[in-house]
Amino acid sequence: MTRSSTRRLLALEWWCLLVAALLPALLCNLLFSTSETGWPDLHMPLFIVGLLSMFASLPLFRHYKHGLIATQAALDSPAEAAAWTALAKTRRTGMLVAGLPAWIAALAIFAGLNPVALLLLVLSSVVIDCLYRIPPQLG
Numbered sequence: 001m002t003r004s005s006t007r008r009l010l011a012l013e014w015w016c017l018l019v020a021a022l023l024p025a026l027l028c029n030l031l032f033s034t035s036e037t038g039w040p041d042l043h044m045p046l047f048i049v050g051l052l053s054m055f056a057s058l059p060l061f062r063h064y065k066h067g068l069i070a071t072q073a074a075l076d077s078p079a080e081a082a083a084w085t086a087l088a089k090t091r092r093t094g095m096l097v098a099g100l101p102a103w104i105a106a107l108a109i110f111a112g113l114n115p116v117a118l119l120l121l122v123l124s125s126v127v128i129d130c131l132y133r134i135p136p137q138l139g
Helices: 003-032 040-074 080-098 100-111 115-130
Strands: none
Touching (some): 003 080, 003 100, 003 115, 040 080, 040 115, 080 115, 100 115
């Protein structure tokens, strides 16, 4: 597999993982959102748990960053394919964990969480996922 095809495959995987993070919140909002207040006692705890879940991806992002450095060092060497594979696995794990705030937002829809708070949780997942893009300098 060539480097450009690997990069294209990783870009496609990035979009798929982003959709996987955002789709539950979007579908729950479209199908189950109501004007009822839901369970107001759960609003603040769910929002706080969603915010705290952003920090779960910090150690994984550090591993991803080290994977980027290792892949850059392995370019044009026999270990390049293995480096790309390791980077993809590390990034996949990090992006799945980065989707936690959006998934918690999907659960919070059932509690009737404020739409602004839901949007903040979903956007935090999008921003964290943007950090997992393959930089153009690599390759």
